[in-house]
Amino acid sequence: MNELTCPPRSLLYPLEPIGVGTADVESLASFFCRVAASHCVSSTDLLHRISKMCGWAAPPKNFWKDTNLSGMGDVAERYACALSEMTSVEHLDLLTLRLWRNVIAHRSKAPAKGRWCAACFEEDLANGRMPYFRLAWDVGDIDACAKHGARLPDACSDCGRTGARNNAACVVPGWCCYCGAPLGRVQAAHASAPAAETWKAAQVGQLLAAQASISSVPDRCNVTEGLRKLVDELDGGKSARFAQRIGANKSTVHWWLQQGGVPTLAAHLRIASQTGVSLVALLTGVIDDSIPILRAGPSLAELFPDYKKRASPHRRDSTDIDAKMDELRQSDVAVSVSEAARRMKVRRRQLYRVENEKSRVIAAKWTAHQRHCSEQHRLEAVRAIEAAVEDILSRGKAPNLREVQQLVPREVLGGVRGVFAMIQEASAKIEASRSATWP
Template sequence: MMDKIKNPRSVLHALEPIGLGTAEVESLLSYFCRLAVSHSTSTLSLSRAVARRFEHDVEEQFDWYHRQLSGMGEAALTWSGALSALTSVPRLDRLTFLPWKDVIAQNGLPILSNGQFCLQCLAEDQASGRTPYFRLAWESKLVSVCNKHRVRLTTHCPCCGKDKVRHAAALVVPGWCTRCGAFLGSETHDHLANIKPVELWRSRQIGALLAAQDQLGELPQRQHLIDVVRHIIEEMDGGQSARFAKRVGVAKATVHYWLQTDKTPTLEACLAMASQSGISLTQLLTGDLHDWKPPAEGQQLALALFKPEPRRRVPSRELDWGEIEHQLQRFLLLPTPISVREAARRLEVEPRQLYLNSNRTARQLGERYMAYRKRRRQANLNAAMPHLEAAGREVLSEGKALNLREMTARVPPQVLSSVQGLFDVLRDVQANIELSPNMR
């Protein structure tokens, strides 16, 4: 009689991915960050532990966030497989673009490293009691707007105005700034700055693609894509690939390589083909020609935007410093102060220009923001201190060293991320505890 094989316990918490089967599916990067929070550890520590577990060499300067975990390259394949193995959650590749790796060129899926996000999505997450998380669609450079809220995605903290604040740090709590600790959805001011119809269309198409990948019966195959492209060329341009190339804004040699070699179109090229033929991006990549008919001339999204336009010299911008000064005065009256950097970003000028041309108001903005930061930093510290002292007493009573690893296991991550200069604060906490009568 064969021994019954038991389902082994998972090494890491089996977190349920968020948004599967929808355009708002979570990215693997977000899942990894939530996993670190769930284990009360830093993303850096967890990334090193995962790498060592699978016997990968870890360099001293290893930065997990430089890996394109949610793309469709080796990093995405390695990390989705590793996290599936450690959490017992199958098919975590659905949190990446991996299902489309056979129909999109490997170098044809640009991933944004700065970490963009939608302020309103994060605010909506928190308001609904849901854990804030990063959407997979946000990882693509070709998605620049949120189709749900019709606002432009941003990479800057609405409070401190700094860039690369979403996840580029050793300790990450999804939804909170890695620089100043503020909630990234705390201000949902309008980022609608000349949003073009093509940006919304592109966001909608990629969102539909990600929603469909959870229900794929089989992985899309390159040959099916090429068969569809051949059919579209035949129906729309009489089989003339040169005319089709001009239609979608690529070189005719590029189309030749698609049809005659093993080359695969980029995601941008696929979007261009979809826009000009009236087929959806999902249908194109899955080889589904059901109910497709060539659009009448002028009906297709003649996204002139997908076609290369002759370069024009951009005229120098004339700045109305009277209006800019008026806007700066309005910024001074905002209930939540903003930094000079954030003010400059909203006005689409450089901070140094503000200091040169509106020196007094810019300095007032800066001083007001610094005073606000100081008050908030002290308020955060006051709120966190009871947690830190209680955890510190527990650690020291067990005869252990009071370090970040021990504290992350005992203090909520939102509390730790709100404290600036955490290591110095921990030293002060230890000194205060050792001087207290109860510890003598």
């Protein structure tokens, strides 16, 4: 007689996660919403019930807006463990990005709004399957669906409101939270994504498909060693040259290699696109001894529209610089070294390095000019203050700063120190001259 095996008892229905081990793996937020819908309760009620049973603080009102339940943070780990214990479904952390927490910087871009692929929802319904949210849609650096080559919208095609995916107490994946219209209607407005965006989505899809077969958390040291291998074999061990290759600052690459820094997901995609190594190989540190020949991939400008290639360094003409320095040194018009460097299109420190003695002469000449201008400005201010004080005293008033400011133009007093002392000196001088003239 065959014995019937019963599933283990659990507080919540043990729903089966969808797409584990594929690029279309379900997100933990989607699993949470499906569990709530299967119990005919709102997502908010289930959230409060889990928090109460686990002894956590009550979640804030804007929990779903400010929290990425499928990300790499501690919140994703806590709720994955809690749902796994309450549903008896193991390895719910595979519905999050938690596995990559040691090799992808947590400051990586997070999605600002809930997004989806209408073609994926339409495909779910056509196959008789309940629509669900893909984990790839909750990766901030991805804006396209690799499977259908379409951009990920964030607004309902019927009512036009954003946040239509899961911005409600009761969420049914695949339908608008505001008007109830199906989100699987493919519209012409959902334009095709550029090839570079599709390439990024495909790389992330391979990463999500591979995480189900990885037995341990990827190690940061292996990733660093893989980067060193790329620098050695592609750019002869020159990290500055490698930084130029991937469009990053050389200090950033030095931070990765020497100080244990962790690249963001966008930085990993930069490296993968310009080295020919897949994103999975980069993050697992499994890079063969021989680097593959670089294949024709998307350029940095295509992958990241805000990328600006650095201008080539300006080549100095020492003869021309020497002639211009002599001209400035002999000129009657004084200029600063910074202004001289700007005219010659070089940096100030480079000018000191090339023509140190002449630069010092120009700097001393500019300092003397500034000092002379300051003295002349002060003498002008003294004369104007004396005239103002004399006028104030002639009207029988006591000279003060407010009275003086009404008589002296602002550009004369501006930048002059010790105005109070100058007013007192002018008052004492005028009083003394008047006492000397009286019988």
